[in-house]
Amino acid sequence: MKILVCISHVPDTTARIEFSADKKEFVSSGVTYILNPYDEIALSKAVDLAAASGGNVTIIHVGEAAAEATMRKALAIGANDAVRVNAAARDSNFVAHQIADYVKKNPVDMILCGRESSDHNGSSVPAMISALLDIPCILFAKSLVIEGANAILENEIQGGKEIISTPMPFVAGASEGMAEWKIPNMRGIMSARTKPLQVIEPIEVAQLSKVKEYDKPIPRSAVKLIPVEEAGKLFEMLRSEKKVI
Amino acid sequence: MSVLVYIENVEGKFKKSAFEVLSFGAAIASHMKLPLVALSIGDVDESELNKAGKYGASKILNVSDDKLKSVNVQPYTSVVSQAAKAEAAKVIVMSASFSGKAIAPRVAIKLNAGLGENVIDLPEMSSGFVVKKGAYSGKAYAFVEILSDVKVISMMPNSYKVVENETAVTVVPFTASLDANDLRLVVKETIRSSDKVSLPDAEIVVSAGRGMKGPENWGMIEELAQILGAATACSKPVSDAGWRPHSEHVSQTGIAISPNLYLAIGISGAIQHLAGVSSSKVIVVLNKDPEAPFFKAADYGIVGDAFEVLPKLIEAAKAFKASQN
Numbered sequence: 001m002k003i004l005v006c007i008s009h010v011p012d013t014t015a016r017i018e019f020s021a022d023k024k025e026f027v028s029s030g031v032t033y034i035l036n037p038y039d040e041i042a043l044s045k046a047v048d049l050a051a052a053s054g055g056n057v058t059i060i061h062v063g064e065a066a067a068e069a070t071m072r073k074a075l076a077i078g079a080n081d082a083v084r085v086n087a088a089a090r091d092s093n094f095v096a097h098q099i100a101d102y103v104k105k106n107p108v109d110m111i112l113c114g115r116e117s118s119d120h121n122g123s124s125v126p127a128m129i130s131a132l133l134d135i136p137c138i139l140f141a142k143s144l145v146i147e148g149a150n151a152i153l154e155n156e157i158q159g160g161k162e163i164i165s166t167p168m169p170f171v172a173g174a175s176e177g178m179a180e181w182k183i184p185n186m187r188g189i190m191s192a193r194t195k196p197l198q199v200i201e202p203i204e205v206a207q208l209s210k211v212k213e214y215d216k217p218i219p220r221s222a223v224k225l226i227p228v229e230e231a232g233k234l235f236e237m238l239r240s241e242k243k244v245i
Numbered sequence: 246m247s248v249l250v251y252i253e254n255v256e257g258k259f260k261k262s263a264f265e266v267l268s269f270g271a272a273i274a275s276h277m278k279l280p281l282v283a284l285s286i287g288d289v290d291e292s293e294l295n296k297a298g299k300y301g302a303s304k305i306l307n308v309s310d311d312k313l314k315s316v317n318v319q320p321y322t323s324v325v326s327q328a329a330k331a332e333a334a335k336v337i338v339m340s341a342s343f344s345g346k347a348i349a350p351r352v353a354i355k356l357n358a359g360l361g362e363n364v365i366d367l368p369e370m371s372s373g374f375v376v377k378k379g380a381y382s383g384k385a386y387a388f389v390e391i392l393s394d395v396k397v398i399s400m401m402p403n404s405y406k407v408v409e410n411e412t413a414v415t416v417v418p419f420t421a422s423l424d425a426n427d428l429r430l431v432v433k434e435t436i437r438s439s440d441k442v443s444l445p446d447a448e449i450v451v452s453a454g455r456g457m458k459g460p461e462n463w464g465m466i467e468e469l470a471q472i473l474g475a476a477t478a479c480s481k482p483v484s485d486a487g488w489r490p491h492s493e494h495v496s497q498t499g500i501a502i503s504p505n506l507y508l509a510i511g512i513s514g515a516i517q518h519l520a521g522v523s524s525s526k527v528i529v530v531l532n533k534d535p536e537a538p539f540f541k542a543a544d545y546g547i548v549g550d551a552f553e554v555l556p557k558l559i560e561a562a563k564a565f566k567a568s569q570n
């Protein structure tokens with residue numbers, strides 16, 4: 001079984017977010033980058049599935065060379081090989097076209113993504129890849145098992161979940177619960193250094209959107225403390241001062 | 246030309262998010278001086294469809310097909326794309342619900358349109374078309390210009406007020422052609438906990454963390470939520486420990502929410518937790534530790550023991566609700 005896992009390289013969850021003075025660029029200096037947490041779940045699942053069926057896990061990342069450290073970490077967790085599309089990830093449309101193009105040339109049985117990247121928060125790349133390849137997409141997959149020629153997935157929906165059966169290939173976005181996070185062991189870390197990491201050039205894609213500016217939320221004003229004896233007044237306050245209840 | 250909104254139903258009923266999308270679409274349509282067309286897919290009866298007529302649409306396309314009874318991303322994408330073409334839609338809007346998040350990017354690809362996903366405000370349309378969305382997990386906003394002629398938008402639930410705007414509306418059947426490829430994926434079973442308020446749509450969320458000590462103490466959380474008509478949520482360690490289902494886990498690696506009111510009980514306010522809840526309009530924190538980081542992100546704070554304060558809050562909420570009726 002051939003599995004492709006799409007990896008994004010994102011600021012650490014505790015990183016302070018700063019932008020350039022003109023607000024157009026994210027300032028990455030001093031920021032630690034990590035493998036997007038949901039992608040780590042997707043990767044852990046892929047490694048388990050491949051181990052069970054003697055398959056192969058390839059990771060793909062669209063981005064600049066700085067991400068190679070994150071890609072090596074993914075190799076240490078257990079991916080077999082890696083592909084980097086050598087271009088800044090301009091937007092989700094650009095990323096999805098690069099990955100779909102790679103898959104057209106190198107078919108796989110399934111494409112696993114994270115349900116959302118923690119920087120763009122789009123949940124768009126997986127669905128776009130599936131549309132470009134005209135294959136099913138299960139965006140909020142909480143579990144995945146193989147049953148013969150099909151995959152059975154639990155997908156989160158409004159107010160509940162649905163059980164889905166899909167033939168391969170398909171795209172899934174991994175949610176919490178799909179797999180246990182794997183911690184790379186020493187052997188994994190050693191072997192990751194020599195696993196193949198191929199760099200390919202991007203295809204051209206029309207630009208349909210562009211970030212004009214970033215901004216930060218206005219900090220909240222100081223907290224209003226309510227003494228325990230007066231806790232019961234909370235709801236009256238929420239009504240009269242904030243009108244949220 | 247038109248503005249097209251896809252309005253999602255849950256088991257034949259429109260939820261608030263459908264009316265938000267209609268109101269949002271109506272504001273864009275009025276700015277662009279275009280008619281607003283709504284699209285409903287699934288099994289929705291006449292009286293329910295008429296409800297959607299109260300928010301400014303001049304036409305409702307009704308797609309009722311046995312094959313489309315449950316939301317299935319592939320064929321739904323085909324239907325929305327075909328309707329957009331039939332109505333020469335310039336802007337296509339839908340809710341960033343679980344299924345909307347999967348459908349919108351696919352529609353954008355099919356129509357070669359730019360996508361503005363998880364949008365939290367009306368687009369700026371005076372020069373160009375710029376949407377506002379969250380970025381860096383609640384720590385920032387991005388203003389994204391959509392450069393294409395046709396634009397697809399998914400809007401975050403709870404980010405736009407429902408505005409009534411009664412116009413003459415006609416319901417017309419619409420048929421889309423689906424091929425076998427569209428129907429490869431099969432929804433075998435749909436499981437909904439119908440008695441509960443769904444978390445992403447909830448206006449009020451009562452959320453609790455490890456400070457509650459164990460699953461046996463969640464009765465108070467559920468009772469408070471029930472009185473307030475709120476959804477329940479929890480921090481990550483709570484769902485990791487199996488005290489609560491994963492579907493309640495909010496924030497960075499759970500669901501990002503932006504309710505009008507977020508009540509956090511026994512949650513420390515770690516940065517990963519704040520990431521997904523900080524866009525809530527009002528935050529109330531109950532924690533016994535005055536140094537808990539959450540107080541810095543809160544509008545109201547109660548420093549106290551949850552086991553002592555919660556019963557008081559439950560009584561007060563009951564009295565408050567009773568005084569409102």
Ligand SMILES: Cc1cc2nc3c(=O)[nH]c(=O)nc-3n(C[C@H](O)[C@H](O)[C@H](O)COP(=O)(O)OP(=O)(O)OC[C@H]3O[C@@H](n4cnc5c(N)ncnc54)[C@H](O)[C@@H]3O)c2cc1C
Pocket residue numbers: 013037453454455456457479480481482483494495496497498499510511512513514515516517518521531532533534537549550551552
């Ligand atoms: C990559 C990554 C992603 C993460 N994603 C998420 C996420 O999406 N969501 C999330 O929530 N966390 C996430 N976390 C975990 C996060 O860092 C915190 O560990 C977590 O939010 C803490 O949960 P908590 O506040 O319930 O527990 P604790 O940190 O243990 O806090 C418990 C709080 O309860 C208070 N308390 C104790 N007893 C009482 C009492 N009797 N009455 C009142 N208050 C009391 C304490 O003072 C304390 O502040 C993530 C972590 C990482 C590394």
Ligand SMILES: Nc1ncnc2c1ncn2[C@@H]1O[C@H](COP(=O)(O)O)[C@@H](O)[C@H]1O
Pocket residue numbers: 005006007008009036038039060061062063089092095112113114115116117118120121122123124125126
């Ligand atoms: N630059 C990228 N390269 C490879 N995969 C990506 C990239 N950006 C996003 N993805 C994948 O798409 C998922 C959703 O990302 P997003 O659409 O940005 O929320 C991520 O969890 C990754 O699996």
